[in-house]
Amino acid sequence: MPNPATTPQTLAQKLIAHAASRSHVIPGEIVTCKVDLAMFHDSSGPRRLAPMLAELGTTIWDKRKVVLVIDHYVPEADDEARRIVRIARHWARDLALPHVYDGQGICHVVVPQHGHIRPGLFCVGADSHSPTGGAFGAYMFGIGSTEMLGVLVSGETWVRVPRTIFMRWSGRLGDGVTAKDMMLSMIGRFGMNGGQYQAVEFCGEAVAAMPINERMTLANMSAELGAQVGLVAPDEVTRAWLAACGVSEVETARWHSDEDATGVRHNFDASTLAPQVALPHSPSNSRPITDLEPTLVQVAYIGACTGAKLDDLRAAARIVAGYRIARGVRLLIAPASVRDREAAEREGIMRMLVDAGAELLPSACGVCAGYGSSIPDGATVISSTARNFQGRMGSVTAQVFLGSPYTVAASALRGRITDPREVLWHGEAGAR
Amino acid sequence: MTAPTHRVWRVGADIDTDALAPGAWMKYSVDIIAQHCLETLRPEFALEVQRGDVVVAGPGFGIGSSREQAAAALVHLGVAAVIAPSFSGLFFRNAFNVGLLLLTCRDAEQIVEGERIAFDARAGHVRRADGALLACEPIPEFLLQMVDAGGLLPQLRRRFARRDATNDSTEKR
Numbered sequence: 231m232p233n234p235a236t237t238p239q240t241l242a243q244k245l246i247a248h249a250a251s252r253s254h255v256i257p258g259e260i261v262t263c264k265v266d267l268a269m270f271h272d273s274s275g276p277r278r279l280a281p282m283l284a285e286l287g288t289t290i291w292d293k294r295k296v297v298l299v300i301d302h303y304v305p306e307a308d309d310e311a312r313r314i315v316r317i318a319r320h321w322a323r324d325l326a327l328p329h330v331y332d333g334q335g336i337c338h339v340v341v342p343q344h345g346h347i348r349p350g351l352f353c354v355g356a357d358s359h360s361p362t363g364g365a366f367g368a369y370m371f372g373i374g375s376t377e378m379l380g381v382l383v384s385g386e387t388w389v390r391v392p393r394t395i396f397m398r399w400s401g402r403l404g405d406g407v408t409a410k411d412m413m414l415s416m417i418g419r420f421g422m423n424g425g426q427y428q429a430v431e432f433c434g435e436a437v438a439a440m441p442i443n444e445r446m447t448l449a450n451m452s453a454e455l456g457a458q459v460g461l462v463a464p465d466e467v468t469r470a471w472l473a474a475c476g477v478s479e480v481e482t483a484r485w486h487s488d489e490d491a492t493g494v495r496h497n498f499d500a501s502t503l504a505p506q507v508a509l510p511h512s513p514s515n516s517r518p519i520t521d522l523e524p525t526l527v528q529v530a531y532i533g534a535c536t537g538a539k540l541d542d543l544r545a546a547a548r549i550v551a552g553y554r555i556a557r558g559v560r561l562l563i564a565p566a567s568v569r570d571r572e573a574a575e576r577e578g579i580m581r582m583l584v585d586a587g588a589e590l591l592p593s594a595c596g597v598c599a600g601y602g603s604s605i606p607d608g609a610t611v612i613s614s615t616a617r618n619f620q621g622r623m624g625s626v627t628a629q630v631f632l633g634s635p636y637t638v639a640a641s642a643l644r645g646r647i648t649d650p651r652e653v654l655w656h657g658e659a660g661a662r
Numbered sequence: 663m664t665a666p667t668h669r670v671w672r673v674g675a676d677i678d679t680d681a682l683a684p685g686a687w688m689k690y691s692v693d694i695i696a697q698h699c700l701e702t703l704r705p706e707f708a709l710e711v712q713r714g715d716v717v718v719a720g721p722g723f724g725i726g727s728s729r730e731q732a733a734a735a736l737v738h739l740g741v742a743a744v745i746a747p748s749f750s751g752l753f754f755r756n757a758f759n760v761g762l763l764l765l766t767c768r769d770a771e772q773i774v775e776g777e778r779i780a781f782d783a784r785a786g787h788v789r790r791a792d793g794a795l796l797a798c799e800p801i802p803e804f805l806l807q808m809v810d811a812g813g814l815l816p817q818l819r820r821r822f823a824r825r826d827a828t829n830d831s832t833e834k835r
Contacts, residue, residue, distance in 0.1 A: 260802060273688065274728065282815060286822045303689065310689040358728040358752055374730030374756035376814050383818060388804075422676060423722040427751025456725065458751055512676065600685035619680045619726060620702060 238488035240394040241461050242429035245369035245485070249352035255391045257492075262388050267295055267346055267353035267363075267370075268381050271337050273302040273601065274356035276321040277314050278375035279382065290325065291385040297329040297346055298322055299337035302595045307603060335567025335593040338362035338450060338535035343569050345477040349464035349485045354381055359535050359616065361457065364449040365442060366472065367464035367485045372453065392428040392458055394493035399436035401501035406650040408545065409444040410537060410614065410634040412436075412498075413451035414506035418516035425457030431487060432462050436500035442471040443541035450536050451616055454513045463487065505649055507612075508632035511620040519637060519649045529611040530555070530642035531623075532635050533564035533591065534598040537614025540570040542635040547579040549639035549650055550586035553658045556645030561638075564591035564598075588642075600624035612641045666780040666789060668716045668742055670773055673703060675720030679753065682724070682732035696735040713740030716781075718773045721746060723764075724753025733757040737813075743781060745770045745788060745798075758805045761813030766799040783809075 234254050239247070247255045249263035270279070275298055283289060290296055300318050303311040322330045331340045338359050341347060349367035354360065356378045363370025373387070381387050397416060417424070432448045440448075445462045452460025462468075463486040472480050487493070508516040532538050532546050543565060555561045563583055565571035571593055574580045584590060597603050598615040604624025605611050611623070611630045614637075618630035633641070636650035643658060681702055687695045700707040717736065723746040724732060733756045736744065743763040747770050757764045765781060767788055773779060773796075780789040781798075783806055788796040811817045 285815075286818055287826065288822055314689060356728060358726065360728070372728040372752050374728055374733075374752075374759055376730055376759040377755060380759070380814050380818065383822075421722070422725045423748055423750060426748075427754070453752075456722075456750060514676075600680075601688055604686075617726065619678045621684055621686075622680050624686060626702060 238491040240429065240487045240491045240493055241367070241431055241463055241485060242369065242392055242394050242459060245350065245352060246389060246391055248350060249369065257391050257393045260388055260390050262386050263352050265295065265354055265381050265385055265387060266351040267297065268378065269297045269299065269337055269341055269353065269360065270356035270375070270378055271298070271302050272300045272304070272315055272318040274375050274378065276318040279379055280317065280321045282376070282379045283382065286383065288383050290382045293325065293327055295385070296327060296382070297331070297341055298327055299334070299340050300332040301336050301340070302599060302601050304333050304594050305592050333594070335565070335570065336535045336595055339446070339539055339566040339570065342366060343475055343567060345472065345475045348472055348477050348480055349468065349482055354378065354387060358453045359450050361452040361460045362446050362450040362535060364452065364459045364461040365445040366468055367461065367482070369459055371458045389458070394429045394431050394487065394491070395425065395457070396493050396495045397430060397432050397498065398434040398495065399432070399498045399500045400434050401436060401499050402439060403436055403500045403503060404651070406636045406654045407503050407505055408634040408636060409440060409447035410451070411503055411506040412500070413448060413454065414508050414513065414516040414632065415503060417451065417454050417513045418506070418508070420455060422454055422512065422514045423456035425452065425455040427456060427458045430455060430457040430460045432460065437462060438465065441541055442467060443539040446539065447536060454616055505634060505637050505651065507637065507647060508618060510629045510631065511618055513617060513632055519633070519647065522647055525631065525647040526610060526645060527612045527641050527647060528559060528609045529605055530559060530561045530638045531597065531605070531611060531613040531615065532638050533562070533596055533613070534615040535566055536616040537635050538564055538566040538570070540573050542614060543570065543574045543579050543583070544577070545635040546639035547582045549636055549653050550588070550643055551582040553586055553643055555587040555642040559642050559645050561586070561588040561642040562591055563588045564596045565593045568593050597623045605630070612638050612647055614638045666778050666791060668714055668779050668781065669712065670775060670777045670779060671704065671707065671711065671715060671717045672773070672775040673700065673717060673719045676722040676725055677703070677719055679724060679726035679729055679732040683729050683735050688729060688731065692731050692734045692738050695731050696738040699735040699739060708739060711739050711741065714742050715740065716742050716779065717744045718770055719744060719746040720771060721748040722750065723748070724750040724757070726750070728752055728756070730756040730760050733762045734760045737762050745773065745781070747771065758808050759814045761809055761811070763809045767796050769796045772796065
């Protein structure tokens with residue numbers, strides 16, 4: 231019988247053990263963890279939590295550990311949206327919540343950009359893309375509003391210690407191939423529940439070489455892989471990015487899986503990966519773009535926590551700079567956060583995108599969530615978002631394809647779903 | 663074991679949260695969302711489902727969003743349990759938190775539309791109309807208690823009522 235205290239541990243086990251004040255934990259056991267950060271938004275948060283807290287006659291265990299982001303119903307499209315946003319603003323003001331981001335962009339991007347997430351933390355978010363926090367070496371996962379209520383009154387929640395599925399990507403991604411393409415290929419191979427609510431850890435040379443924005447895309451779409459968390463071991467890239475966000479004390483050395491830790495291991499070669507596209511109506515319906523039948527598009531959407539961060543905007547600009555998008559196509563761009571948009575403006579990227587014919591939308595969840603506005607009925611859409619379930623983006627009759635920001639931009643240029651490498655390699659000169 | 667009176671509604675694999683609680687209705691309360699539950703797949707479902715009915719699905723039930731209204735809509739409509747070979751992990755947590763029993767049953771897809779079944783969550787099985795028993799994965803006792811209580815909110819209500827009562831008696835002393 232091996233001694234559990236000396237058995238090698240995965241990053242997920244170490245993070246949970248830390249939050250549970252234990253020396254070690256064993257996959258399968260259920261433990262109670264202290265929560266370092268509880269994040270919610272206008273849809274999952276105040277409108278649901280405020281009445282329940284009032285009913286219980288209690289309040290938040292530690293307001294400093296709570297972050298509210300108003301991103302789902304802004305800008306307010308109708309009276310119901312105005313009511314939901316008003317509840318959030320009044321509640322935040324009445325409770326004097328110290329961390330509120332209103333109209334600053336999408337929670338999964340805004341919260342790390344303001345320094346709330348760092349390696350070693352145990353975090354919950356009332357949104358399914360909360361695993362994004364795993365890009366920083368935090369154990370972060372999504373919960374519903376009622377479970378969030380439980381966290382707010384106790385500062386704790388439970389987890390069943392997961393096994394770890396190691397996704398090791400050797401080699402380097404080719405030009406125009408991204409984290410989004412890696413995720414679509416993995417989701418296509420393993421399915422939307424392939425993660426079995428275990429921990430996925432992304433590793434290998436290709437991951438180590440990635441900027442934080444791309445690691446965030448991996449962690450973000452762990453939700454579509456059905457994992458509880460999607461982790462990347464923090465390193466100097468993490469430290470430098472967080473330092474720029476004002477987080478000075480970042481511990482990275484202890485937050486990694488031991489070399490011989492037990493887990494399921496899958497190996498991939500990044501250098502041979504082609505851009506991927508997911509067909510309607512599931513992210514698991516993915517294939518290499520080179521296998522796709524010719525597909526005309528009317529709408530190209532670059533948005534969401536998944537696909538409109540600064541590096542995504544840079545990718546789109548590289549494709550369209552100096553060209554005009556195809557006649558009859560709308561290229562809609564909703565930068566993931568105000569900070570990302572402002573940085574893109576400073577780099578001249580927003581100008582390039584608008585000059586190419588892009589329409590700029592507010593930094594919010596927008597049509598990705600289908601909560602307010604909608605893509606047009608019957609349209610064929612190529613989108614940099616995470617999900618293309620039927621009706622997800624507001625129209626039951628729309629056909630939504632998913633791709634990387636490179637692919638979305640290239641498709642907008644040519645009016646059909648296009649391998650972005652054609653544009654990167656050959657330019658647009660011969661295309662029309 | 664419940665009496666074999668739970669009428670079965672069969673749906674397929676990978677039923678997502680947009681099918682259970684469509685985004686366009688998310689700004690409203692759960693009674694309104696529930697009217698649109700599964701409408702893209704079974705338009706008659708919300709109108710005809712009766713208290714005590716069960717939903718039997720293929721693998722991957724509840725994938726997608728963290729919106730717990732996906733589970734709460736089924737509770738609102740009176741669904742007694744969802745039985746499937748696998749569930750989204752996030753949906754699984756939400757379901758128990760809002761008082762919806764989920765039974766993970768490898769052989770769930772043997773069960774047919776309209777069949778009358780019984781189930782025993784603690785014993786861990788489903789009994790089909792012909793008497794055949796299908797095994798279900800064990801569920802931690804604290805989650806079964808949560809469902810018995812009607813979800814986490816009623817449990818918290820009880821906990822805080824007790825705390826208030828204790829505080830009151832302390833003050834009197």
